[in-house]
Amino acid sequence: MSVEKLKNFINGEWVDSESTEYGDVRNPAWDKLLCQVPMSTKAEVDRAVQAAKNAFPEWRNTPPVARARCLHRLRELLEENFDELSRVQTTEHGKTIDESRGETRRGIEMVEVATGIPSLMQGYNLEDIATDIDEYCIYQPLGVFGHIAPFNFPFMVPLWYLPFAIATGNTFIVKPSPRDPMSQVELFKLFDDAGIPPGVVSLVHGAADVANHLLEHPDIKGMTFVGSTPVGKIIYRKCGETGKRVIAQCGAKNYLVILPDVDLDSAVPSLMTSFFGNTGQRCLSGANAVVVGEDDAFFKRFVDTFVEAASKIRVGDGLDESVQMGPLQTGESKKRVIGFIEKGIEEGAKLLLDGRKLNLVGDVPETCFLNPTVFGNVTPRMTIGREEIFGPVANIMRAKDLDEAIEMIHSNPYGNAVSIYTSSGKMARRFQHDVMCGNVGINIGIVAPMAFFPFSGMKDSFFGTLHGQGRDAIRFFTESKIVIQRWF
Amino acid sequence: MELNTAAAVIRFATEVEEKSAQFYDDCAKRYSEVEETFLSFVRENKKNVTLVKRAYYGVISDALEACFSFKGLNVDEHFFETECDEKAALSDILKMSLEMENNIQDFYQRASALSESLMADLPRALKKVAEKRKERKHTLESLLDSVR
Numbered sequence: 278m279s280v281e282k283l284k285n286f287i288n289g290e291w292v293d294s295e296s297t298e299y300g301d302v303r304n305p306a307w308d309k310l311l312c313q314v315p316m317s318t319k320a321e322v323d324r325a326v327q328a329a330k331n332a333f334p335e336w337r338n339t340p341p342v343a344r345a346r347c348l349h350r351l352r353e354l355l356e357e358n359f360d361e362l363s364r365v366q367t368t369e370h371g372k373t374i375d376e377s378r379g380e381t382r383r384g385i386e387m388v389e390v391a392t393g394i395p396s397l398m399q400g401y402n403l404e405d406i407a408t409d410i411d412e413y414c415i416y417q418p419l420g421v422f423g424h425i426a427p428f429n430f431p432f433m434v435p436l437w438y439l440p441f442a443i444a445t446g447n448t449f450i451v452k453p454s455p456r457d458p459m460s461q462v463e464l465f466k467l468f469d470d471a472g473i474p475p476g477v478v479s480l481v482h483g484a485a486d487v488a489n490h491l492l493e494h495p496d497i498k499g500m501t502f503v504g505s506t507p508v509g510k511i512i513y514r515k516c517g518e519t520g521k522r523v524i525a526q527c528g529a530k531n532y533l534v535i536l537p538d539v540d541l542d543s544a545v546p547s548l549m550t551s552f553f554g555n556t557g558q559r560c561l562s563g564a565n566a567v568v569v570g571e572d573d574a575f576f577k578r579f580v581d582t583f584v585e586a587a588s589k590i591r592v593g594d595g596l597d598e599s600v601q602m603g604p605l606q607t608g609e610s611k612k613r614v615i616g617f618i619e620k621g622i623e624e625g626a627k628l629l630l631d632g633r634k635l636n637l638v639g640d641v642p643e644t645c646f647l648n649p650t651v652f653g654n655v656t657p658r659m660t661i662g663r664e665e666i667f668g669p670v671a672n673i674m675r676a677k678d679l680d681e682a683i684e685m686i687h688s689n690p691y692g693n694a695v696s697i698y699t700s701s702g703k704m705a706r707r708f709q710h711d712v713m714c715g716n717v718g719i720n721i722g723i724v725a726p727m728a729f730f731p732f733s734g735m736k737d738s739f740f741g742t743l744h745g746q747g748r749d750a751i752r753f754f755t756e757s758k759i760v761i762q763r764w765f
Numbered sequence: 766m767e768l769n770t771a772a773a774v775i776r777f778a779t780e781v782e783e784k785s786a787q788f789y790d791d792c793a794k795r796y797s798e799v800e801e802t803f804l805s806f807v808r809e810n811k812k813n814v815t816l817v818k819r820a821y822y823g824v825i826s827d828a829l830e831a832c833f834s835f836k837g838l839n840v841d842e843h844f845f846e847t848e849c850d851e852k853a854a855l856s857d858i859l860k861m862s863l864e865m866e867n868n869i870q871d872f873y874q875r876a877s878a879l880s881e882s883l884m885a886d887l888p889r890a891l892k893k894v895a896e897k898r899k900e901r902k903h904t905l906e907s908l909l910d911s912v913r
Contacts, residue, residue, distance in 0.1 A: 375772045547833075599773050601769055721828075723827070725827070
C-alpha cells in the first residue's frame, strides 16, 4: 500500500515537493507509519518567500477589520473541526486526547485574541507637541515572517505567532517539525476556506536545510522559533547577521518549590500535570521539585504522596480516554531519556520510581513508552538536576529555606518557568519578586500564559526582545512609524 | 472502573444521557399517561449533552489538570438499570426512574465537585445538570403520587 506524501502549501495551492528526500511520520503509540514528509528544496523555500512577498502589499492594504473577519472565519472553522484537529495531534505526537484538545483550545485562543486587531494595532498621538504641530505613532507591518516549529505542540505553537503576524498585515511561512507535520497540514487546509488570500500563509516542510534557508533569506524580515537552546542561540546569531527580528523561545529546567504549609492533596493533580503532562515534553514542565525546610515528616509525606500518585498514572495510547500519559514522541526520545535515568543512578541519585519498568494500558508496543520516573537525593549539579531531560522524569531536592531554593533556581542557566506551592501569601509574594524567571506560578503547575499575555522567558530560555502572544506580539510584528505634521 | 480524565468523564456523561433518554423514549411509547413528560426528559437529555460538551470544549486547556482531576469517580457506583418488564406497572417504572435519576444526580454532583480546580464553566455545567436531575425527581415523585 502506498504511503501518503505530504504536500507544501505555497501561494494558496497544495503542491507536491520536488524533493527526492522524504522522512517518515510515525504514530508513536502504535509505532506505525502515518505518512511521509518532504525535505523541501531551497527553490521551494524561495517560491514560498516570493509568494509571501507578492501577497504582502495587497494584504497590508486590506483594512484591519477585514483581516480580522478572515480570522473570525478561521476561528469558526477551527471550532467546527475541533475534534478532528485534536485527534491528529494525538495520532502523530502521542499526547492524550485531553491534552490535544487543550492544545487545540489554546491555538484557537490565539486566533480569538488576534481578531481584536482593529483595537490592538491602534497607535497613539499628541496634539501640539509645538505650536500647531501634532505628532502620532502608527504601527505598520513589515513584510514576510517565518516560523520554525517544534515537535512538542505541533498544532498550537505556530499559532503563538501566525494569527498576530497576519492580523497586523504581514505574511507568514511555517516550517513544521518533520516529526509531526500533519497538524499543520490540517490547519492549513482551513486557511483557504477562511478567505485568506494566496501567499499570505505558506507551509514548507523540511528540516534544518529549510530552516537555514529561511534564516538566510534576505526577503524575510523576522523569524520566530521554539526549540532547544543550542539551536535558539544559532538562530539568534543568524538573525542578527541578516538584520532580522527574532523571537527564540528555548529550553528550560523548571523548578517547583514546595513549602511545608502547602495543601498537598490539592497540589497533587497540579504536580502530576506539571511533571508528567505531555509526557514531560514541554518547556513549561516541572523538572525539579524542591522541598523547603527541615521538617522531615513533611518531606517524607511529600515524597510518599508524589511517588504513589506518579506510580498510578495510566500510560498508553492517548486516544484511549482513560489514559493519563502517552508515549514519548519517538523511540530515540525514549533512549535519550533512559540515558538520563542511567546517568542519574550513576551520579548517586536515588531511584524512587523506575519508569523503565513498563506498565502500559492495552497491548501497545513498548517502542516509545516509559512510565513516570522519580528520583530523590538529586542536587542541582547532577546531570539530571541540571540539564533538560524532556521526558517523564521528576527530581526531588531539598533546600533549608526559601533563599536557598531561589539560589538553586538562579544557579541554573535557564529561566523559563518556576512555581511555588504554599498557603503563605507573604512567601509567595517574596518568591515572585525575587526569582529571576520569565513565567512564575503560585500553586500552578504549568505556567502557560494566556493568549492575551506575552509568553515570557529569561536567561538561556529566551533570545530576543519582545515575546510571542499578546501585546508583545503586536509590537514584534509591526514597526512604529512616527509622523509629525504641521499645516501652513 | 475509576474515571481519571476529563475526556472519560464527558464520555460517561454522554452515555448516561443517551442511555436514560432511550429508557424514557421507550417508556413514553408504552405509558400514555407519562408520554409528554418522558418525551420532555428525552429532549432535555439532548440539551444536557450539548451543555456539558460545550463547557468542556470551551475550557479544556493543556495547562490545567484535565488528566488528573477526577480521582475517585468510580463508574461502577453510577451504574443503573434500564431493562424492565414490558408489562411492568407504571408505578414500578416511576420508581425505577427515580432510582436512576438519584444515581445520575449523584454522578454529576461528584464530577462537579472534583472539577472545581478546572476553569469555572465545566463544574458549573455539571452542577446545572445535577440540579435539573433534582427537579426531574420532583416531577417523578409527583407522578408516582398520582398513580398510587
